[in-house]
Amino acid sequence: MTLSEIRRLLKANPLTDHNLDERNAETACGADLLSDVLAFTKEKTVLLTGLIHPQVIRTAEMLDLVGVVFVRGKEPSREIIDLAQAKDIPVLCTAYPMYESCGILYKAGLGGAPLD
Amino acid sequence: MIEKHHLPKVADVMTREVISVPKNSTVRQAKEIMRIKSISGMPVVDRDNTLIGIISIADIIKALEEGNLDAPVDKVMTRQVVSLREHDTVGQALKVFRQYGYGRLPVIDDRRHVLGVLTQSDIVSRLVQILEIDKVDESKETHLSEDFESYIFEYHIQGMDFDRAGEGASTLKKILNDLGIKGSVVRRCAIAAYEAEMNVVIHAYEGKMTARVTPKEITITVDDTGPGIKDIPLALKPGYSTAPDRVREMGFGAGMGLPNIKKSADEFFIESSPQGTHLHIKIYTE
Ligand SMILES: Nc1ncnc2c1ncn2[C@@H]1O[C@H](COP(=O)(O)OP(=O)(O)OP(=O)(O)O)[C@@H](O)[C@H]1O
């Protein structure tokens, strides 16, 4: 599922300048604990999170995440957006809370990662 | 063979547009300049741009308390100026920053003329630029894994510095990609390096990360200056964490860092004493 599809489904706002049609996610991960994300996330994942902090972008960078969606309408700071742009991580923001966001994407066919 | 990067000098990373203040300006004027430019200190100079002192926020607060806001800056400035020279290496400059704990240092020539200023974040951001320039050069020359014997990377980690936390692992990741290391291997290195760097930032005073890259393996060591881990088997248990609330609010403190480093590595070794923790990991490139 492309990020532009995700953007449409979540009525999300893109906060960085990226071509969202070109970014394809095979699965998603909803989490607020970065070390969990670091321990369990596979490649080609889009992260949904309610955590607003520059380390979210660092984590996305380390894992080559496809993108980050901040949920529940929380707006990240300029600093976070600038870092995301510099590290080439597309960032979106949706008004839907975590549970709904995950549910909408799951229902639209974006499955979870297989268990190890 | 990749040539070892020439050691970057202070001249390569300093800011040349210096905001300085003439010695007969008032403290009030200095305070305004610092507020507008959002800087925390400025060199104080003589008529011919000769360095005679530094005025910092601490000096200004003191002047404020003593009702000295209209005094000339050279009455309240700090006279014992620690300065750098253009040809000092970045490593030497970092040592001076650490030793004296100053946020910014003036760079002067033999006649004490101010040539620039340097902050620790200048160093990091310019080094990243330098590395990026190298990336462009390297892609032209297409260095691949066979073309190098070994590459050494070193990075200083400051405890509690959450602004830069992760920049070491990020730089290492970039280097590994540039060296043509396989993506899945780079990813494991980046995860391990990032978790280890965060542990120093969160749990230790300061530390150093080194990486030695050869076509066969990547060896990463992270050493810090304490306070150490009392019970290592306990610390290695998934879910065990002593992270304070402030750190948990940033998404850390799941107690998954060390287990994940271990999982990502082919070889894992950790030892610790109150003087510091030593982490050593190896990841094979095949
Ligand atoms: N470099 C270090 N110096 C001192 N203590 C450390 C260091 N690294 C880890 N520890 C101790 O080991 C515990 C477990 O570390 P680990 O990285 O697994 O989890 P965490 O850092 O608490 O949380 P997470 O990594 O999931 O964000 C830490 O809470 C801390 O008590």
Ligand SMILES: [Mg+2]
């Ligand atoms: Mg940790």
